[in-house]
Amino acid sequence: MSYYTRIAALRDKRGLTQEELADLLGISRAALSHYEKNRRKPDFHTLTKLSDFFNVTIDYLIGRPPQLLDNNVNDHIPIHSLKEEDIFRMVELRWEGLLLTTDETKKVLNIVQKKNQL
Amino acid sequence: MSYYTRIAALRDKRGLTQEELADLLGISRAALSHYEKNRRKPDFHTLTKLSDFFNVTIDYLIGRPPQLLDNNVNDHIPIHSLKEEDIFRMVELRWEGLLLTTDETKKVLNIVQKKNQL
DNA sequence: AAAATCATGATACGTATTGTAACATTTATG
DNA sequence: CATAAATGTTACAATACGTATCATGATTTT
Numbered sequence: 001m002s003y004y005t006r007i008a009a010l011r012d013k014r015g016l017t018q019e020e021l022a023d024l025l026g027i028s029r030a031a032l033s034h035y036e037k038n039r040r041k042p043d044f045h046t047l048t049k050l051s052d053f054f055n056v057t058i059d060y061l062i063g064r065p066p067q068l069l070d071n072n073v074n075d076h077i078p079i080h081s082l083k084e085e086d087i088f089r090m091v092e093l094r095w096e097g098l099l100l101t102t103d104e105t106k107k108v109l110n111i112v113q114k115k116n117q118l
Numbered sequence: 119m120s121y122y123t124r125i126a127a128l129r130d131k132r133g134l135t136q137e138e139l140a141d142l143l144g145i146s147r148a149a150l151s152h153y154e155k156n157r158r159k160p161d162f163h164t165l166t167k168l169s170d171f172f173n174v175t176i177d178y179l180i181g182r183p184p185q186l187l188d189n190n191v192n193d194h195i196p197i198h199s200l201k202e203e204d205i206f207r208m209v210e211l212r213w214e215g216l217l218l219t220t221d222e223t224k225k226v227l228n229i230v231q232k233k234n235q236l
Numbered sequence: 237a238a239a240a241t242c243a244t245g246a247t248a249c250g251t252a253t254t255g256t257a258a259c260a261t262t263t264a265t266g
Numbered sequence: 267c268a269t270a271a272a273t274g275t276t277a278c279a280a281t282a283c284g285t286a287t288c289a290t291g292a293t294t295t296t
Contacts, residue, residue: 017272018272027255028256029272030275033274033275036274037274037275039254039274040253040254040255041162041253041254043159043282044159044180048182057177058175058176058180059177064166067170067173067210067217077218077222091211094210135242135243137242137243146284146286147244148245151245155244155245155246157245157246157283159282159283161283238295239294239295240294241294241295242293243293244289244290244291245288245290245291246287246288248287249284250285251282251283251284252281253280253282254279254281254282254283255278255280255281257278258276259275260274261272262274263270263271263273265268265270265271266267
């Protein structure tokens, strides 16, 4: 219920001060401090700027726990006529909230391929 | 800049009225209408309830355009010591914002495997 | 097709939340 | 341990929110 955003952790990881990040995003340091301490909630625009900057999803940013993979109903996926670009768009691998590059994705998919288990 | 949430579209897809969805989520119909028309912005808790209900990310829900896969720096991924469960956690395939089930994911990964192109 | 019903959009206002500046406290450094 | 740098906190004006209510639009019924 009471989320803790991961802004502070992400910022620390990059060795930025509140003031530096605030300037980069065009917001005040006080506001950023409030966000990190969960006293204030950034609006969508700021959320997006933060997510873009750190290359994470908003879900990750606000500390939303990951969803489970089952109990879902996707009737409309044309699984057998997926084009390569469709698949490319679907595959978004992340590690601790961070998107993998194309290269990294390739490597992981190769492992999947070898293990042949999923 | 000015996002349009996909709440209305997702709700319509399920054939729900504003009142029905509002009741399911424990919010007022007026509030929901405001969210759909981008006159008000739901708080994190409501955002999460909506995302959980529709099984989509918050990013998708608020209409954030998808991120690109390149220009990223993930130095810390232990690619060669990934356990199967690690990979499982990483693989979150989506189609129009909706998470794929394990079965569907298997199928798509099988296609990837055959095309052997990614 | 008019009346009635249902669904959604819009407004106004009391309340709650936000942003900012200023001050306080904590942490790092010479 | 004194100073500076970084972060935390408070108070208040400005903004945004939730709700009730009314307005409009869309279906249904007869």
